Amino acid sequence: MNRDFPRHLDSLAPLYDFTEDILEASDISPGVRFPVHLAMEELFVNMVKYNPDVHSDIVVSVTVIDTDTVTVVLVDDGGVEFDVTAERKVNIDAPLAERTPGGLGIHLIQNLADKLEYRYKDGRGEVIFTKGSGNEDV
Amino acid sequence: MFEIEHADNGDVLCRGRLDAAQCEKAQGFMDGLEGANTLDFAGLEYISSAGLGILLKTQKRLAGSSAGLRIINVNNHIHDVFRYSGFHTIFDIKAKE
Numbered sequence: 001m002n003r004d005f006p007r008h009l010d011s012l013a014p015l016y017d018f019t020e021d022i023l024e025a026s027d028i029s030p031g032v033r034f035p036v037h038l039a040m041e042e043l044f045v046n047m048v049k050y051n052p053d054v055h056s057d058i059v060v061s062v063t064v065i066d067t068d069t070v071t072v073v074l075v076d077d078g079g080v081e082f083d084v085t086a087e088r089k090v091n092i093d094a095p096l097a098e099r100t101p102g103g104l105g106i107h108l109i110q111n112l113a114d115k116l117e118y119r120y121k122d123g124r125g126e127v128i129f130t131k132g133s134g135n136e137d138v
Numbered sequence: 139m140f141e142i143e144h145a146d147n148g149d150v151l152c153r154g155r156l157d158a159a160q161c162e163k164a165q166g167f168m169d170g171l172e173g174a175n176t177l178d179f180a181g182l183e184y185i186s187s188a189g190l191g192i193l194l195k196t197q198k199r200l201a202g203s204s205a206g207l208r209i210i211n212v213n214n215h216i217h218d219v220f221r222y223s224g225f226h227t228i229f230d231i232k233a234k235e
Binding site: 102 | 155157158159184186187188190191192194195197198201215219222223224227228
């Protein structure tokens with residue numbers, strides 16, 4: 001199921017409701033729901049944050065592939081290229097004094113996804129996040 | 139929806155979903171905390187990296203006065219987010235029983 005969401009943080013609540021309605025209807029387990037919601041927010045916020053001058057909606061789709069595997073796709077038309085699958089250095093063992101806020105969102109998505117794909121062509125970015133119950137960890 | 143308030147025992151009660159849209163509210167409350175504080179997450183269902191950033195910023199500020207945040211009643215989903223983020227090494231965290 002697809003829906004367009006305006007490119008601002010006020011979309012997070014309706015985005016959650018849209019996603020939760022689909023997961024609820026398919027009786028998806030909490031161990032899949034949580035990372036799906038987390039990935040959805042992190043990816044959406046990324047598209048908002050890094051494209052302050054773009055005003056097009058972000059197209060979101062949620063698909064339940066089988067009994068407990070969910071794929072979410074976010075399409076960002078007009079945004080900058082931002083490969084969410086690229087390796088990023090995050091030192092989660094650093095002491096408090098060396099920590100700085102930021103950078104954890106993509107790190108979490110990369111660790112929670114069963115499969116994470118990114119495509120970018122002619123100004124159109126597409127992220128595909130897949131999570132199944134066979135790899136529940138949150 | 140996200141709610142944050144002081145309980146009668148002085149703990150800070152957090153409820154609902156702490157996402158990027160709720161950060162201003164959460165940060166405003168956290169900025170008023172001084173000394174050692176306990177955050178009770180019994181009613182908190184969800185947190186994203188934006189919420190983690192607020193916890194980290196507050197912990198760093200309080201560490202300057204040799205205090206900090208203790209987080210209790212953390213559900214297993216949030217607990218795993220903390221683990222993936224390495225927060226278990228910089229916060230005193232107690233899972234929900």
